[in-house]
Amino acid sequence: MYVYDSYDQRIVEDRVKQFRDQTRRYLAGELSDEEFRPLRLQNGLYIQRYAPMLRIAVPYGLLSSRQVRKLAQIARDYDKGYAHISTRQNVQLNWPDLEDVPDILAELATVQMHAIQTSGNCIRNTTTDQFAGVARDEVIDPRPWCELIRQWSTFHPEFAHLPRKFKIAVNGAAQDRAAIEVHDIGLEAVKNAAGELGFRVSVGGGLGRTPIVGSFINEFLPWQHLLSYLEAIIRVYNRYGRRDNKFKARIKILVKALTPEVFAERVDAEWTHLKDGPTTLDDAEVQRVAQFFVDPDYRALVDENERLEGLDREHPGFARWRSRNVVLHKKPGYAAVTLSLKPTGVAPGDVTDKQLDVIADLADRYSFGEVRNSHNQNIILADVEQQSLFDLWNELRENGFASPNIGLLTDMICCPGGDFCSLANAKSIPVAESIQRRFDNLDYLFDLGDIDLNISGCMNACGHHHVGHIGILGVDKKGQEFYQVSLGGSSARDASLGQILGPSFAQDDMPDVIGKVIDVYVERRTEEERFIDTFRRIGIDPFKERVYAANH
Amino acid sequence: MQRIIKNDQVVDESWHLLPKDADLATLSNSDDVIVPLSLWLEHGHALRARDGGLGVWLDAGEEIEEIAEQLDRFQVIALNFPVFTDGRHFSTARLLRERYGYKGEVRAIGDVLRDQLFFMKRCGFDAYAVRPDRDPYDALQSLQDFSDSYQAAADQPLPLFRRRNA
Numbered sequence: 001m002y003v004y005d006s007y008d009q010r011i012v013e014d015r016v017k018q019f020r021d022q023t024r025r026y027l028a029g030e031l032s033d034e035e036f037r038p039l040r041l042q043n044g045l046y047i048q049r050y051a052p053m054l055r056i057a058v059p060y061g062l063l064s065s066r067q068v069r070k071l072a073q074i075a076r077d078y079d080k081g082y083a084h085i086s087t088r089q090n091v092q093l094n095w096p097d098l099e100d101v102p103d104i105l106a107e108l109a110t111v112q113m114h115a116i117q118t119s120g121n122c123i124r125n126t127t128t129d130q131f132a133g134v135a136r137d138e139v140i141d142p143r144p145w146c147e148l149i150r151q152w153s154t155f156h157p158e159f160a161h162l163p164r165k166f167k168i169a170v171n172g173a174a175q176d177r178a179a180i181e182v183h184d185i186g187l188e189a190v191k192n193a194a195g196e197l198g199f200r201v202s203v204g205g206g207l208g209r210t211p212i213v214g215s216f217i218n219e220f221l222p223w224q225h226l227l228s229y230l231e232a233i234i235r236v237y238n239r240y241g242r243r244d245n246k247f248k249a250r251i252k253i254l255v256k257a258l259t260p261e262v263f264a265e266r267v268d269a270e271w272t273h274l275k276d277g278p279t280t281l282d283d284a285e286v287q288r289v290a291q292f293f294v295d296p297d298y299r300a301l302v303d304e305n306e307r308l309e310g311l312d313r314e315h316p317g318f319a320r321w322r323s324r325n326v327v328l329h330k331k332p333g334y335a336a337v338t339l340s341l342k343p344t345g346v347a348p349g350d351v352t353d354k355q356l357d358v359i360a361d362l363a364d365r366y367s368f369g370e371v372r373n374s375h376n377q378n379i380i381l382a383d384v385e386q387q388s389l390f391d392l393w394n395e396l397r398e399n400g401f402a403s404p405n406i407g408l409l410t411d412m413i414c415c416p417g418g419d420f421c422s423l424a425n426a427k428s429i430p431v432a433e434s435i436q437r438r439f440d441n442l443d444y445l446f447d448l449g450d451i452d453l454n455i456s457g458c459m460n461a462c463g464h465h466h467v468g469h470i471g472i473l474g475v476d477k478k479g480q481e482f483y484q485v486s487l488g489g490s491s492a493r494d495a496s497l498g499q500i501l502g503p504s505f506a507q508d509d510m511p512d513v514i515g516k517v518i519d520v521y522v523e524r525r526t527e528e529e530r531f532i533d534t535f536r537r538i539g540i541d542p543f544k545e546r547v548y549a550a551n552h
Numbered sequence: 553m554q555r556i557i558k559n560d561q562v563v564d565e566s567w568h569l570l571p572k573d574a575d576l577a578t579l580s581n582s583d584d585v586i587v588p589l590s591l592w593l594e595h596g597h598a599l600r601a602r603d604g605g606l607g608v609w610l611d612a613g614e615e616i617e618e619i620a621e622q623l624d625r626f627q628v629i630a631l632n633f634p635v636f637t638d639g640r641h642f643s644t645a646r647l648l649r650e651r652y653g654y655k656g657e658v659r660a661i662g663d664v665l666r667d668q669l670f671f672m673k674r675c676g677f678d679a680y681a682v683r684p685d686r687d688p689y690d691a692l693q694s695l696q697d698f699s700d701s702y703q704a705a706a707d708q709p710l711p712l713f714r715r716r717n718a
Binding site: 005007010011014015018022035038039121151152154155156157158159160161162235238239243273277278279281282284285288 | 615636637638639640642643644646651665667668670671672674675697698699700701702703704705709710711712713714716
């Protein structure tokens with residue numbers, strides 16, 4: 001992974017010093033709440049329901065074991081002993097004291113980490129495929145490009161006060177695991193007929209209050225021009241995006257108002273001036289960054305199919321785990337393993353300090369000392385030897401990471417919700433748990449197959465409910481918490497937004513409602529048909545009829 | 553008298569910033585004035601005939617393209633921040649310096665606070681009328697917040713990658 005040089009380190013340390021002074025001035029009354037707000041947000045610090053929440057940046061989800069240990073120590077020393085993996089592959093602490101945040105940032109800086117631009121109206125953490133660099137369907141490793149974007153976007157002087165937050169995602173594989181079409185800018189690394197590298201550029205996707213799938217405005221942007229083109233897009237947005245209404249301030253609203261075609265023309269007009277300027281990338285820089293992402297010292301191994309199948313027969317639990325939590329690796333004899341952070345009874349994405357220490361240790365012993373956070377709120381060991389899978393599985397079981405549910409109904413994406421977040425209209429964690437309890441039969445879960453169930457506690461959509469095959473949104477009805485269900489969303493390459501099923505439900509009814517939705521799927525599916533495909537074939541009406549039938 | 557930051561120093565302000573509804577009749581002939589864009593667009597000819605110095609100021613929604621052809625008429629171009637979180641004029645300042653090659657003073661006015669100064673400087677501002685209730689000497693310190701930056705901008709024509717690989 002990328003390693004800071006003295007420049008990177010100094011910039012992060014300068015930031016710690018700057019924020020320490022800003023915090024001091026705030027506590028001394030020299031900065032008002034209003035004035036401090038954007039400053040703290042651009043360091044990931046929210047003032048939450050019970051305590052501040054600190055969002056720590058994990059650039060494109062990559063962490064070294066040393067960094068994971070530091071996070072464990074911080075969770076222990078400054079928090080209540082746990083942390084939360086967010087849908088932007090970042091790490092959140094829910095209970096730090098405001099006064100301690102400068103010290104936390106100083107600790108993070110010792111392991112090349114920070115909380116820069118993890119919130120606020122600026123360019124946020126660039127995200128990508130959790131299997132970047134190891135996926136078999138990968139065309140181009142997106143990580144060097146993510147790092148180039150990270151550096152360019154870090155303290156970009158022109159874009160610190162955009163109309164609204166700004167999110168960029170990069171995909172380099174056949175399958176889109178980075179959900180690029182629901183980002184402000186989505187980049188897909190592609191090769192043209194001549195074999196040259198470039199990017200397809202989507203703009204104006206996003207979730208939140210007005211969910212929109214992005215529009216591709218450039219089918220092939222040569223890699224040299226990546227940063228100047230991004231600068232052109234964001235300059236147009238900075239100048240012309242709406243600032244009168246924060247609910248209409250995302251770039252998607254501007255793109256829609258202008259139409260994607262006209263927006264693209266504006267970007268091109270701006271880019272004409274920036275193209276071929278000093279921000280144009282060159283081979284030297286791309287090589288410098290790419291060398292941090294070359295393959296680790298893989299051993300020459302062969303796939304262990306027979307041996308693993310033998311183990312499968314002896315240990316059905318291992319077989320189940322392997323079928324859901326282990327994916328193919330580009331190198332023979334290796335596998336990528338997802339540690340499920342979704343056991344029933346634990347808030348999705350939560351890990352304790354002790355578990356983080358275990359993860360660091362497992363990473364050192366099994367996976368070249370690195371892990372990745374996924375936007376699905378799990379943690380991945382990306383380079384595990386297949387011959388170690390059985391040992392690893394046993395260790396994961398001891399530590400609560402072996403729930404064989406990756407991609408299944410109980411592997412939910414879920415925001416912290418009303419238990420923590422001051423924006424939320426409703427709790428999300430108890431709803432997730434009640435559904436997990438309802439679907440606690442593993443055989444049944446396996447039979448249901450791939451289903452994305454996403455829960456957001458409010459329309460800010462941190463739980464990505466619009467793109468869940470089943471989406472749940474917490475709403476406030478006269479002071480009561482209710483839940484709206486939508487069906488048919490997808491964040492994959494065929495991205496689509498869910499359709500609302502109908503009137504919302506009380507919390508207690510939610511397991512039954514989801515139960516009925518699943519019943520319709522089970523009755524109507526053809527063999528091997530995934531939930532999303534059945535939905536797309538039969539439409540929303542059969543689900544609607546079933547779910548609301550009892551109420552009338 | 554207000555004190556402002558100019559070229560990294562606190563100095564006495566000598567220019568008069570005219571309000572949006574200023575009219576020509578009340579202008580003295582010899583004062584140095586910064587006029588609102590609308591006054592310039594309407595009375596450019598008369599304003600140029602005065603003896604005093606001339607500057608123009610743009611509100612956050614006003615576009616520099618309107619006066620791109622006339623920039624050499626102004627000693628000062630002031631860009632207004634109605635609230636410090638309105639970032640539009642960060643782009644304007646870069647356009648002034650990097651696209652139009654403007655060499656005069658680019659001044660930040662309005663809700664100008666010390667924590668924005670470092671980025672303003674990078675975008676090409678060289679004068680800051682820090683909000684009157686704040687100490688400009690304190691604000692001066694923030695111009696040194698960072699020892700280096702990744703991007704090319706008005707203050708640094710080369711991005712870090714072109715310098716660190718050199």
